[in-house]
Amino acid sequence: MNFFDELFTNPGITEALPEEFLATIQMVGIAGFFTVLIGLPLGVFLHTSGPDGLRPMRITHRIVSDVIVNITRSIPFAILMVSLIPLARFLTGTSIGPVAASVSLSIGTIPFFARLVESSIRDVGSGKIDAALVMGSTRFQVISKVLLREALPGLIAALTTTLVTLVGYSAMAGIIGGGGLGRLAYNYGLQRFDTTVMVAIIVIIVAIVQLIQLAGDWAAQRVDHRNAATAGSGRRHKSKPGDVVGV
Amino acid sequence: MITVTDLRKTYRQGERTITALDGVSLSVPKGSIHGIIGHSGAGKSTLVRCLTLLDRPTSGSVMIDGRELTSVRDAEIRLARRRIGMVFQHANLLDSRTAAQNVAHPLELVKTPKAEISARVARLLDLVGLTGFGDAYPSQLSGGQKQRVGIARALAAEPDVLLCDEPTSALDPATTEDILDLIHELTRTLQLTVLVITHEMNVVKRICDSVSLLENGKVVEHGPLIEVAATLDGSLARALMPLPGFKRTSALPVLELLLAGNSASGPVLSGLTRRFNAEVNVLAGSVEHLAGRQFGRLRVELDAEAPLAEITEFLESAGVQVEVAA
Numbered sequence: 413m414n415f416f417d418e419l420f421t422n423p424g425i426t427e428a429l430p431e432e433f434l435a436t437i438q439m440v441g442i443a444g445f446f447t448v449l450i451g452l453p454l455g456v457f458l459h460t461s462g463p464d465g466l467r468p469m470r471i472t473h474r475i476v477s478d479v480i481v482n483i484t485r486s487i488p489f490a491i492l493m494v495s496l497i498p499l500a501r502f503l504t505g506t507s508i509g510p511v512a513a514s515v516s517l518s519i520g521t522i523p524f525f526a527r528l529v530e531s532s533i534r535d536v537g538s539g540k541i542d543a544a545l546v547m548g549s550t551r552f553q554v555i556s557k558v559l560l561r562e563a564l565p566g567l568i569a570a571l572t573t574t575l576v577t578l579v580g581y582s583a584m585a586g587i588i589g590g591g592g593l594g595r596l597a598y599n600y601g602l603q604r605f606d607t608t609v610m611v612a613i614i615v616i617i618v619a620i621v622q623l624i625q626l627a628g629d630w631a632a633q634r635v636d637h638r639n640a641a642t643a644g645s646g647r648r649h650k651s652k653p654g655d656v657v658g659v
Numbered sequence: 660m661i662t663v664t665d666l667r668k669t670y671r672q673g674e675r676t677i678t679a680l681d682g683v684s685l686s687v688p689k690g691s692i693h694g695i696i697g698h699s700g701a702g703k704s705t706l707v708r709c710l711t712l713l714d715r716p717t718s719g720s721v722m723i724d725g726r727e728l729t730s731v732r733d734a735e736i737r738l739a740r741r742r743i744g745m746v747f748q749h750a751n752l753l754d755s756r757t758a759a760q761n762v763a764h765p766l767e768l769v770k771t772p773k774a775e776i777s778a779r780v781a782r783l784l785d786l787v788g789l790t791g792f793g794d795a796y797p798s799q800l801s802g803g804q805k806q807r808v809g810i811a812r813a814l815a816a817e818p819d820v821l822l823c824d825e826p827t828s829a830l831d832p833a834t835t836e837d838i839l840d841l842i843h844e845l846t847r848t849l850q851l852t853v854l855v856i857t858h859e860m861n862v863v864k865r866i867c868d869s870v871s872l873l874e875n876g877k878v879v880e881h882g883p884l885i886e887v888a889a890t891l892d893g894s895l896a897r898a899l900m901p902l903p904g905f906k907r908t909s910a911l912p913v914l915e916l917l918l919a920g921n922s923a924s925g926p927v928l929s930g931l932t933r934r935f936n937a938e939v940n941v942l943a944g945s946v947e948h949l950a951g952r953q954f955g956r957l958r959v960e961l962d963a964e965a966p967l968a969e970i971t972e973f974l975e976s977a978g979v980q981v982e983v984a985a
Binding site for chain 2: 544545547561564
C-alpha cells in the first residue's frame, strides 16, 4: 500500500484524527480565551502598578511580578502541568480530557501572555499618556483609550505568539491525558511506529500554526497606523498627491 | 488670566534634596502670550509638569481667573486640568486615531454628544488650516501638520489657558514660523492666555508680549518684551540682540549702545560725528523688530581724542543707553 492510499484508509487518520483535531482546537480555544481574559488585565496591571506606571504600587507589584508571574514562568510546562492535575480535577471534576487540560494550559500561558502585554504597553510613549492625563482622562480612560488602543498591533502579535505556544503546549498536555493531536502522535507515531499518522499530524500542526500566524499578522497590520505605508490599510484616506494644505 | 505665585518644587534624589523650582511667580493677562525661556536644566519641564498638575508643586499656587488650581483634591484634579490646553514638543498624537479622532479625544472624555463632537472637530480643523485632513492618520501628516492637530486638540475642550511646551523645537525653520503665526493668530481671535515654554529666543522675538527668564528654578528677569529689550545690561536684551564676543585689540574707547524705540531710528551716529568731529567705527551691531518697535544694539569704537563724557551725555540725551566697555 502506498503512502497516499494509506492516508485515506488508516483508521488512525480516518477515525481518530478528526476527533483529536477538534480536541486540540478545543484546548487551544478554551485556554486561549482564559489566557486573554486573565492575562490581559494582569499585563495591564504589571505595567500600571510598576515604578513608572499610572499608579505605582510598590509592594503589590513586587508580589505579582516577581513572585507569582516569575515563579509560574520558571517552572517547565511539563512539570507545571503534572502538578496542576489536582487543581484541574477540582475545577472541572476530571483530570483527563481537553477541558481538564485547558486548566493547566491556561495557567501555563497566562503569565507568558501577561509579560508580552506588559512589554507592548511599555512601548506606548509616555508623552501620549501625559497628553491624555492633561486633557483630563481618568486612569481607566488612559488604559482603554490610549494604552490598549495604541498597543493593539503589539497585543495582537502577542496573542499570535501565545496561541502558537498553546498549540505546542497542547501537544504536551495530550500525552498526560489531555487528548488531542499530541496524544494521537504519541499513541500511533511513537508506540505503533505508524509513520503515516505521524506525518499527517505534523503537517496538520504546522498548518494550524501557519494559519494562526498569518491571521495574526494580517490583523496586526490592519490595525497598525504607525507608519505611512500601512496607515491607509484600515480606512483609506482619499487625498490626491497635489492637495497638501498647510504644513 | 493665569497667575503663578511663589511656586516651589523640591524632590529628593537619594540623600540630596533638589530644588527644581525656587519660588517662580508670573502673571499673564488674557489675550497675551508670555514666553518662559531658559536653558535645559533651568526648571522648564518641572514648571510645565506643575502647571498641568502632572506633578504637585511643593508649595505656591497657580490661579486661573482667580480660581485656585493647585489646592484641588484628587477627585477634582481632572476638572482642573481641563482648564489648561497643552501643546507638546512632539505633538503626542495617538497613532491609532485619525486627525479628527485625535481632536475629538478630549471631547469624548466628557461624553459630548456625537453630533456636537463632529461639528466642533470640523470647526477646529478649519481653524488650524487642516480642512479636509480629518481622515488622515498622524503618520500621513508632516511634522507641522501634526503640530496643528495638536493645537486643535488642545483647544477642543475650550480651555482658559494654552500651555505650549517647546511647540516648535522639533520643526524646521519655515514650519516654525507658520506654527508661531498660527499660535499668535489664535491668541488674538480666541482671546486665549498663552504660556510658551521654550529655549529658542526666536520664539520669544516673534510672538511673545512678555517674557520671563528662568535660571536654576528662579525667574531672574521678567517683563514686557519692550521693557526687557530696552535694558542695556539685561541678559534677555543681550539674548534678544546678540553681539559677537568682544576682545579688545586697541586702547581706543569702546561704547555699547542700546537704541530702543524711536531713538533707534534717529540719526544718532551721524549726529555724533558731526557734532564732536569724532571718528565712529561700528564694531558690531544687531537690529530687531520687537512687538512692532525697532531696537538696536551697537558696539562702536571712538578715536582717542573723542570727549567721552560729553559724547555719553549727548547720546543719553538722545535716548540712547550707553555703557563704556571695559
